Amino acid sequence: MINEVTQEQKNIDAFLAANSDKKVVVVQGLGFVGAVMSIVVANSDANEYAVIGVDLPNRKPVIDTLNNGEFPIHSTDAKVYEYFENARKRNTFYATSDNYAYTKADVVIVDINLDVAKEVGVDKKLEGYSVNMDGFKAAMHTIASRCKEDVLILVETTVPPGTSQKIVRPIFEEEFEKRGLAPTFKIGHSYERVMPGPGYVDSIKNFYRVFSGINEESADAVEKFLHTIITTDEYPLTRLGNTNATEMSKVLENSFRAMNIAFIQEWTEFAESAGVNLYEVVNAIRMRPTHQNIMRPGLGVGGYCLTKDPLLASWASQELFDSITLTQSEKAVSINDRMPLHTYKTITKHFGADLYGKKVLILGVSYLQNVGDTRYTPVELLYDKLEADGTEIVLHDPFVPQWVEKDMMIDGGDDAFDGAYDAVIIGTPHDIYVKDGKLDSFLSKSDNLVVFDSHGVIGDELRKKHTNHEFKIIGRGDV
Numbered sequence: 001m002i003n004e005v006t007q008e009q010k011n012i013d014a015f016l017a018a019n020s021d022k023k024v025v026v027v028q029g030l031g032f033v034g035a036v037m038s039i040v041v042a043n044s045d046a047n048e049y050a051v052i053g054v055d056l057p058n059r060k061p062v063i064d065t066l067n068n069g070e071f072p073i074h075s076t077d078a079k080v081y082e083y084f085e086n087a088r089k090r091n092t093f094y095a096t097s098d099n100y101a102y103t104k105a106d107v108v109i110v111d112i113n114l115d116v117a118k119e120v121g122v123d124k125k126l127e128g129y130s131v132n133m134d135g136f137k138a139a140m141h142t143i144a145s146r147c148k149e150d151v152l153i154l155v156e157t158t159v160p161p162g163t164s165q166k167i168v169r170p171i172f173e174e175e176f177e178k179r180g181l182a183p184t185f186k187i188g189h190s191y192e193r194v195m196p197g198p199g200y201v202d203s204i205k206n207f208y209r210v211f212s213g214i215n216e217e218s219a220d221a222v223e224k225f226l227h228t229i230i231t232t233d234e235y236p237l238t239r240l241g242n243t244n245a246t247e248m249s250k251v252l253e254n255s256f257r258a259m260n261i262a263f264i265q266e267w268t269e270f271a272e273s274a275g276v277n278l279y280e281v282v283n284a285i286r287m288r289p290t291h292q293n294i295m296r297p298g299l300g301v302g303g304y305c306l307t308k309d310p311l312l313a314s315w316a317s318q319e320l321f322d323s324i325t326l327t328q329s330e331k332a333v334s335i336n337d338r339m340p341l342h343t344y345k346t347i348t349k350h351f352g353a354d355l356y357g358k359k360v361l362i363l364g365v366s367y368l369q370n371v372g373d374t375r376y377t378p379v380e381l382l383y384d385k386l387e388a389d390g391t392e393i394v395l396h397d398p399f400v401p402q403w404v405e406k407d408m409m410i411d412g413g414d415d416a417f418d419g420a421y422d423a424v425i426i427g428t429p430h431d432i433y434v435k436d437g438k439l440d441s442f443l444s445k446s447d448n449l450v451v452f453d454s455h456g457v458i459g460d461e462l463r464k465k466h467t468n469h470e471f472k473i474i475g476r477g478d479v
């Protein structure tokens with residue numbers, strides 16, 4: 001049977017014909033990491049890459065948006081849009097769902113998701129978790145069954161340590177053998193430290209990177225490639241001995257942070273009972289150079305990484321290396337997942353558990369201040385609990401036009417501040433609320449509100465200015 005050349009393959013061929021002097025980089029996965037990584041590569045200093053972003057057919061709206069000249073992720077970083085515009089001017093970026101792209105790649109960068117399935121019910125404790133590698137394995141087969149013989153595969157997805165050697169490499173060996181090819185591929189690992197806030201592009205282009213390869217040749221190829229993308233003069237690369245090490249580095253880095261956050265939770269409750277201002281204590285401790293990253297109290301932990309990476313690590317230890325359970329790391333995730341319940345309890349304590357019909361304004365929905373990412377936001381558990389109690393909730397977030405996970409449109413303008421409420425909760429401490437004065441002016445025109453500040457952003461000045469309102473600040477036993 002003769003393979004018919006599809007219109008999409010013709011589009012890819014035309015894009016590559018216009019870039020015939022360039023090497024071809026295919027980025028697998030056009031989410032928060034892959035979309036921006038794609039345009040960073042498409043803007044390489046020497047203009048040496050034609051980049052094709054590939055995502056799944058069900059992400060056609062994102063692919064079309066990209067090809068129609070709009071960047072699909074809302075960002076406060078102007079560089080995202082500058083880089084995207086410049087890539088379009090250069091004609092060095094094209095998006096598709098056609099796996100034909102892999103047949104043309106000199107380098108494939110893997111930026112797909114690898115999720116942990118957790119059962120966190122509103123009232124349930126963390127009941128375990130599971131890691132399903134099937135989607136990731138399928139993605140590797142997709143590449144390995146089509147790629148060029150001397151391709152460089154650069155895995156950036158956060159994977160359980162051991163994945164490149166124990167999962168990716170055997171899949172490539174198997175597919176190359178089926179194709180009658182010698183195992184001439186190169187496989188490297190270099191994890192992302194993407195921060196989708198105001199420094200989105202810089203968190204890729206101007207930041208430190210750790211990398212490795214399954215062998216010296218692979219590591220050398222990754223090093224050479226990263227030098228062309230990242231400002232390595234200022235942010236030198238760190239080469240580790242093997243891919244297990246870089247994969248471990250990523251999940252250890254995030255487990256450390258998750259544990260640090262979980263650690264302060266117990267102290268938050270202790271400080272509140274003991275009449276202590278924990279922020280003041282933390283600031284005093286931070287004077288010691290060895291203790292500068294002790295965390296402050298908060299609503300909870302969200303985002304795609306800290307909520308799962310410690311579990312990927314513990315899963316790998318047990319399943320890929322037949323070793324111990326990383327109990328402290330697992331415990332950190334379970335503490336963090338339930339952390340919003342502390343703010344919820346503070347609210348119920350105040351209203352005597354009778355929340356039915358109370359009108360509540362929640363300021364901020366995303367998981368991080370000044371960012372629009374709502375994945376695993378701790379606001380969700382708080383929202384679910386309050387909703388289950390029959391509270392009337394109005395949500396406000398200038399960075400989240402739509403709360404995708406809840407399929408809800410969110411007001412980002414001023415309408416939310418026209419209503420009458422019983423309580424206001426700071427869910428995410430976006431600058432607009434306290435720093436830029438929105439809450440101050442809202443409090444000035446309202447009466448008898450209870451303000452729940454889950455992040456300790458309301459200072460004494462603001463509190464004392466509005467004596468007609470009551471303030472409950474998480475971590476402040478002195479208020």
Ligand SMILES: NC(=O)c1ccc[n+]([C@@H]2O[C@H](COP(=O)([O-])OP(=O)(O)OC[C@H]3O[C@@H](n4cnc5c(N)ncnc54)[C@H](O)[C@@H]3O)[C@@H](O)[C@H]2O)c1
Pocket residue numbers: 028029030031032033034054055056059111112113114135138139142156157158159192193194195196304305
């Ligand atoms: N978001 C962050 O801030 C961040 C930071 C550092 C590292 N990471 C890691 O980077 C990886 C990607 O994260 P993300 O936030 O971009 O995830 P995401 O969910 O936003 O994007 C992943 C994309 O991959 C696509 N995809 C899945 N399987 C595919 C396949 N077989 N072929 C083509 N596309 C496929 C999905 O459709 C989706 O669009 C994860 O491992 C994550 O842990 C994320």
